[in-house]
Amino acid sequence: MKRSPHEIKYSEGTLRMARFAKALGHPVRIEILKFLAEQSCCFTGDLVEIFPLAQSTVSQHLKELYEAGLIRGKIEPPRVRYCIHEENWKKARDLFADFFQKQELG
Amino acid sequence: MKRSPHEIKYSEGTLRMARFAKALGHPVRIEILKFLAEQSCCFTGDLVEIFPLAQSTVSQHLKELYEAGLIRGKIEPPRVRYCIHEENWKKARDLFADFFQKQELG
């Protein structure tokens, strides 16, 4: 994109929420999170079996979720166990809940 | 992207939520929605004054929000009044609430 001359200054909450939302902006990532929430945890390979996607693609989606802070990864060689990042999960839940509640008052 | 041979089949709720989330995936769109939720409605020009973005850019963000179903637009020549799409707003609120609640049970 053609960058703007002056960066816009956003609140911490807005940036945080946009980050979470962006990670949730792909159906496969929502499905991964749903699966994780049910199983509590799983390995990368489990997801590769479930979704008709290349292993590298699944890994990349996991990276997105990880960098957004929605999941944790624990190395258990040679595998990696991914779980919901509960603290940030609650943070996200609260951010979205507060956000969507705003209109209700009016 | 290099397209997959077979499309993945997602549930309606997942697709709907991903669509909403994608629209919320940019800080400026979150700010616009916050503003709309406070004001209940506003014109495009109001937003152009608030945000240091070109008019065409603001218009494009509004289009995104509109196509995601989060806002309504009512033509009041020569202006357009945008408001929260209350029905879909509630739909989104419920989708995100249900989604984030899943982990709480475990």
Added chain:
DNA sequence: ATCTATCATCGCAAATAAACGATAATCTTT
């Protein structure tokens, strides 16, 4: 009929995202 105001759309450029196969990294087991 022309002018003005407001907004959308077009066309462009740069950046990011999404998918893949191939390769590298890591730790266990042999």
Added chain:
DNA sequence: AAAGATTATCGTTTATTTGCGATGATAGAT
């Protein structure tokens, strides 16, 4: 030391997003 299993990362391709200025569309006002 070598082999296996699992996953991350790299490099590439195509698609989408983000931003801008310029142009087009629409309806009220002159």
